Amino acid sequence: MKKLNGLFYFVLVFAMLVVSACGGGDKPSASAGGEAPGAKDSKEAIKIGAVFSLTGPNSPLGVPEKQAVELLVKSINEKGGVGNRPIEVIIEDDKSDNTEAVKAMKKLVNKEKVVAVLGSSGSGPSLAMAEIASQEKISLISMAAADQITNPTRAGIFKTPHTDIHGTKRIFKYLQEKGITKVAILNDSNSYGSGWTTQLKKYAPEYGITLVAEEKYGTKDPSMSSQLTKIKATDAQALIVAGTNPGPATIVKEAKQLNFNIPIISSHGSANSKFIELAGDSAEGVLLVAGKLLVPDQIDQGDAQAIVIKTFADTYKAAYGDYPDGFAGYGYDGLNILVEALQATNSDQTKLAEALGKVKHVGVTGEFSFTAEDHNGLSEDSMIMVEVKNGDFVVVN
């Protein structure tokens, strides 16, 4: 017994602390409960959660998304907020990690009591967050590529980026116009590239296209010349590359060294200024499929998106000194769509999922039109083909 004395006292003191703390803890929680009905008070900010990959491998995606969202929050609040209430976006970093994304999501839902969540930048974290979102019946708008996020559709789960399906269809449409039927593909073996491979294979017959070579490379591979040599030996009339930089830039460089004379078409994952920077002169003449935001000054004035894109591109450049890339656009559209739904429901969280399902929004990524079967809401017509000319992207008509 004597031996247990110390432990006994420790436990006793600890238990007392806990009891007193619990007693103290009950009060604020009770008052928080009491505040809930009063939340309609016009002054209180509407809390929105956001999870972006601000560090880790997905940070080139997450950082512009965060910047765009912060810019938009400022402008919304300057205009009086949503229904006379300012909005507050609480941003968490998932470190490009699935488990961290789950933790961030739980924190936003349980601790911050947000009405809806934006994010994340990567597909894995987004899928993990979507699981919690459906359990907790909270709405989620993702900025990640994977088709699985919104296919099959789940109540309250949406996403803003173009999918590989849009990209695939747009490229095939272009090839059809040019009368090209034999195509080789060289894709990254990560989730982005393999998603593309699946869709390219799936839609090729529909457009009368045969895939004569199917190669892949590892995200960190320093050279892809062996795959390119194999492809060169086939009778392919064009090469499609799907990956995120630096992979496609390396491929383009090596293709030039190997005297490739067929057109190379790279996916929207590589459509940014970094690509030209990395590939240098070799980028000349390379075709890319991309969102219109890539060329804010070259959009047809008759296009409904023209003014939206121009405004966003100019404010973003004024704030951060650089034109926004596609990722910034995904974040921008995500918050805009959410705000539209919040306005429609007077910020009632329970009706949000339904309201989001009806949103029609002209965004910088494309014209969103959500339906019961489509929680991405975009069509391939919102993508364009661009060519690199004199170190710049030029729209191909």
Added chain:
Amino acid sequence: MKVINKWGKGFFLYLFLVLIFPFLPIDEYYRSVAIIIGFHSIVTIGLCLLMGQAGQISLGQAAFFGLGAYTSAVVTAKYGLSPMIGLLIAMIIPAVFAYVLGRAIAGLQGYYLAMATLAFGFIVQIGITEWESVTGGANGMINIPQIAFFGESELRMYYLVWALVTCVLVFSLSLLHSRVGRAFRAIHKSEVAATSMGINVRSFKLSAFIISGIFAGLAGGLYAHFMGILDPQPFGLHESIKFLTMVVIGGMTSIWGALIGAVVINAISEILTVLREYIPFLHGDVDTIVFGGILVLIVMFMPEGLVPKSAAFLQSMKMKKKAARGEEDDQSMERKATT
């Protein structure tokens, strides 16, 4: 039971803390953190048996973790088995892999063993990524059912996870004080000496591999059902090193050290997250730097790890006190208590 008596105070304190934790007046969010600590603890306890006790390094523990996760995910999401059976299979498959791996590399020591386990880790991660028809490849799997442990809620998941941590802990502590534990330590000290003492070094090493594989597999299975989705990303070298760091920081020679190591690393990560709100400079990458720094400091100044070091410190304090107080010890204790 002998073990529990021996570890009396500490063990009851542990049980008390585990039971009471969800009712502490803190954010519900920390319940999720505690669940994740539970997964890590199960893996690190296994790794501690393998590394600290049997002296076999493993740089591929995340591979067993991944094997367990994917096994349970596939049998429940694709073949509709109950998650409890999924967990059971999640322990068997990594055990089989650990057996094969152990058989193949049991003769290796030191650097060679480290390299072999490192390679194993890569093979498993690449294997998971490439076996698309079953694992969903780099895109991963979704719709993995939750575990129904008297219902599906986070609180129940918490108790399930920590009940399993406790089982693993008791099993490992008992093992440590048995013939097997002594054999492990003998192998650690010197394989040659152990052999000459009549210990079947090969089979004991193999059993250490299998046990650590089973634990990691169990933790992986739990992780899969907790997350609801899986992709191959969390099962690489980075995670293996993180497990290793936890064990080393806590103290390789102590099972409790493995547990404390998992708690400490996760706690630091949480503290940094809270600090980040005030010091924006501390963005997400800082975690890794801090872990690295702590690891270096531990290896330099207390290579035995936090738990053995503080245990030794407490012991020496007690001795000093006893010496000072002499025989009046009990009386003074009582007097203190009354005041």
